[in-house]
Amino acid sequence: xKKTGLIILALLVxxxxxxxxxxxxxxxxxxxxxLTGFAASDGKSASIGAKLAVEQVNMSGGINGKKIELxxxxxxxxxxxxIPIASKLIGQDKVxxxxxxxxxxxxxxxxxxxxxSKIPYISAYAIxxxxxxxGDYVFRTSFLGAVQGKAGAKxxxxxxxxxxxxxxxxxxxxxxxLAAGFKEAALNFGIxxxxxxxxxxxxxxFGSIVARVKAHKPEAIYASGxxxxxxxxxxxxxxxxxxxxxIGQEGYDSQKFIEIAGKAAEGVIITTSLDRDSxxxxxxxFISEFEEKAGFKADMVAASAHTAVMVxxxxxxxxxxxxxxxxxxxxxxxxxxVSTGTIxxxxxxxxxxxxxxxxxxxxxxxxxxxxxxxxxLTPPEK
Amino acid sequence: xxxLELLLQGLIQGSMYAIIAVGLTLxxxxxxxxxxxxxxxxxxxxxxxxxxxNETGSLILAMPLAAALVGLVGMAVYRLCYQPILDRPPYxxxxxxxxxxxxxxxxxxxxxxxxxxxxxxxxLQAYVNLFGIHIRAxxxxxxxxxxxxxxxxxxxxxxTRIGVACRATVEDPEMAxxxxxxxxxxxxxNFFIGSALAALAGIFVSLLSNLVEPTMGGVPSYxxxxxxxxxxxxxxxxxxxxxxxxxxxxxxxxxxxGNLLDRDAIAFAFLIIVLMIRPQGLFAEK
Numbered sequence: 001x002k003k004t005g006l007i008i009l010a011l012l013v014x015x016x017x018x019x020x021x022x023x024x025x026x027x028x029x030x031x032x033x034x035l036t037g038f039a040a041s042d043g044k045s046a047s048i049g050a051k052l053a054v055e056q057v058n059m060s061g062g063i064n065g066k067k068i069e070l071x072x073x074x075x076x077x078x079x080x081x082x083i084p085i086a087s088k089l090i091g092q093d094k095v096x097x098x099x100x101x102x103x104x105x106x107x108x109x110x111x112x113x114x115x116x117s118k119i120p121y122i123s124a125y126a127i128x129x130x131x132x133x134x135g136d137y138v139f140r141t142s143f144l145g146a147v148q149g150k151a152g153a154k155x156x157x158x159x160x161x162x163x164x165x166x167x168x169x170x171x172x173x174x175x176x177x178l179a180a181g182f183k184e185a186a187l188n189f190g191i192x193x194x195x196x197x198x199x200x201x202x203x204x205x206f207g208s209i210v211a212r213v214k215a216h217k218p219e220a221i222y223a224s225g226x227x228x229x230x231x232x233x234x235x236x237x238x239x240x241x242x243x244x245x246x247i248g249q250e251g252y253d254s255q256k257f258i259e260i261a262g263k264a265a266e267g268v269i270i271t272t273s274l275d276r277d278s279x280x281x282x283x284x285x286f287i288s289e290f291e292e293k294a295g296f297k298a299d300m301v302a303a304s305a306h307t308a309v310m311v312x313x314x315x316x317x318x319x320x321x322x323x324x325x326x327x328x329x330x331x332x333x334x335x336x337x338v339s340t341g342t343i344x345x346x347x348x349x350x351x352x353x354x355x356x357x358x359x360x361x362x363x364x365x366x367x368x369x370x371x372x373x374x375x376x377l378t379p380p381e382k
Numbered sequence: 383x384x385x386l387e388l389l390l391q392g393l394i395q396g397s398m399y400a401i402i403a404v405g406l407t408l409x410x411x412x413x414x415x416x417x418x419x420x421x422x423x424x425x426x427x428x429x430x431x432x433x434x435x436n437e438t439g440s441l442i443l444a445m446p447l448a449a450a451l452v453g454l455v456g457m458a459v460y461r462l463c464y465q466p467i468l469d470r471p472p473y474x475x476x477x478x479x480x481x482x483x484x485x486x487x488x489x490x491x492x493x494x495x496x497x498x499x500x501x502x503x504x505x506l507q508a509y510v511n512l513f514g515i516h517i518r519a520x521x522x523x524x525x526x527x528x529x530x531x532x533x534x535x536x537x538x539x540x541x542t543r544i545g546v547a548c549r550a551t552v553e554d555p556e557m558a559x560x561x562x563x564x565x566x567x568x569x570x571x572n573f574f575i576g577s578a579l580a581a582l583a584g585i586f587v588s589l590l591s592n593l594v595e596p597t598m599g600g601v602p603s604y605x606x607x608x609x610x611x612x613x614x615x616x617x618x619x620x621x622x623x624x625x626x627x628x629x630x631x632x633x634x635x636x637x638x639x640g641n642l643l644d645r646d647a648i649a650f651a652f653l654i655i656v657l658m659i660r661p662q663g664l665f666a667e668k
Binding site for chain 1: 383388392394398495496497498500504507509516518521590591592595596597598601632633634637640641645646
């Protein structure tokens with residue numbers, strides 16, 4: 001028994017050593033995402049999106065002659081996992097940039113560690129405001145909840161012209177920051193919020209909320225959630241006879257939402273980052289190549305992780321070295337056309353880009369409208 | 383009108399809790415084990431039912447077949463997981479059960495993928511209009527099925543030899559054994575029935591949301607425990623009433639205090655209040 005153990009250990013060491021030896025002529029980018037646990041579906045999409053970006057960059061010659069090596073760890077969407085992962089990526093793997101393909105909790109904790117070590121860190125789609133407040137080495141390629149909430153208010157009040165709204169809010173930092181943004185901008189668009197009801201991320205049966213919402217007789221419903229909560233919610237709303245428009249956000253942004261809600265999904269509009277009907281070649285090629293690689297439809301999470309890797313690769317290229325200060329400054333100066341549109345960062349490291357509104361038509365996400373109103377899109381600078 | 387609708391939603395949710403919690407309370411009554419992995423069998427029922435339905439298009443076939451298969455798996459869980467450690471302190475079985483539950487969740491994820499599965503042409507989605515209240519066929523069927531199944535079960539427990547044997551074994555295992563009752567057979571039967579009911583609950587829940595996910599057992603795993611504690615551990619009648627009470631408390635709670643506490647917090651706050659007043663649960667005999 002002991003002998004076999006020793007042999008296995010020796011083999012493991014040998015494998016690790018050879019890994020290190022071969023890795024010297026690559027540029028390492030660290031990536032953590034929930035590959036197991038409750039958020040595993042988003043982790044899978046995100047990691048495929050990131051891998052696709054790496055392949056695309058390497059195919060077109062890599063970065064300054066070197067190939068990118070993506071080092072992926074599973075954080076189970078838990079801060080307790082992302083903290084040791086961040087230390088490992090920095091101390092052991094010596095990555096040039098760290099990328100989070102994960103949720104707000106684990107991303108917030110990892111951001112602090114990257115900031116302390118002055119290694120640039122990009123949050124692909126985690127939306128908590130504190131992430132970028134960790135410091136000047138932390139960036140985000142997705143909208144803040146507040147920005148997207150405001151865009152939702154413009155969509156409801158101005159583009160759709162609906163004034164009496166009931167809100168159904170997911171009880172976590174994602175749902176709450178969206179709701180705060182929506183309410184803040186609601187007044188500007190003449191929207192009256194008739195009621196707000198909250199649910200937990202574990203809820204799949206919304207019978208009582210549906211009954212209450214119906215009693216308000218709203219003109220539109222603004223409901224935050226992820227595809228796995230929004231799918232059942234929308235189908236239960238429609239089954240109880242509610243026919244008014246439902247407005248969601250990027251959490252819905254998955255083909256799975258349409259699969260779950262079925263016919264009830266038709267006409268649901270969301271604010272998100274990925275335009276399926278985009279003429280932009282970066283977006284179109286991302287969508288087709290992702291679908292070929294993954295075997296399922298592209299979603300916001302995948303596009304955001306893809307974007308984050310592209311930003312990282314572009315910055316290292318422009319910095320001309322892997323020096324962390326130079327790379328950080330290059331990220332801050334980013335002006336790039338990527339799968340999620342034309343992006344740059346503000347002083348805080350928050351992304352500035354247009355909001356893509358998508359609507360479900362014949363079982364697919366399609367273009368609805370674009371919001372590029374600077375007043376809404378400008379993220380806070382502190 | 384709204385109150386009536388909320389009450390109805392509470393009863394629907396409560397009847398779902400009831401068919402899950404009954405299996406749990408049967409196991410507790412018999413073996414004094416908190417069978418957390420019961421929730422894993424609930425999820426397994428969701429998966430098996432959906433797979434059979436998507437293959438055959440027949441819910442009439444999918445439901446009994448899934449229930450029977452999961453019932454057999456429940457018996458295997460007893461034989462392979464609990465029986466070898468019955469002479470250990472109860473926490474050993476509890477830890478084994480939690481471990482088994484986590485393993486099942488991850489196994490579902492590995493086999494069926496993390497995204498969850500959905501029904502092709504989900505059945506029972508039509509709705510009926512009862513005096514202005516829309517109820518989905520799936521909801522009606524769930525309530526109907528749980529009343530029927532639990533009614534039949536209680537009839538069998540009162541009026542058949544094996545039913546009496548089960549109750550006798552729960553009451554006093556040694557005395558029952560001395561009368562020639564095969565305690566092992568009773569245990570297998572209990573695991574079979576409890577697991578089959580959990581499987582049916584899994585199918586109904588997945589029909590309501592059109593989604594079967596690896597983690598769908600998460601909420602029942604602890605909510606059902608709370609319910610059997612509330613009902614007076616091991617007490618079947620108490621468990622049924624506690625299920626309905628929790629369902630109704632949640633239905634009203636999510637609307638009137640939902641912005642302060644989420645559904646689970648409401649249920650557990652209620653549990654704590656009841657246990658402060660009646661530490662033995664609502665219906666404990668002692």
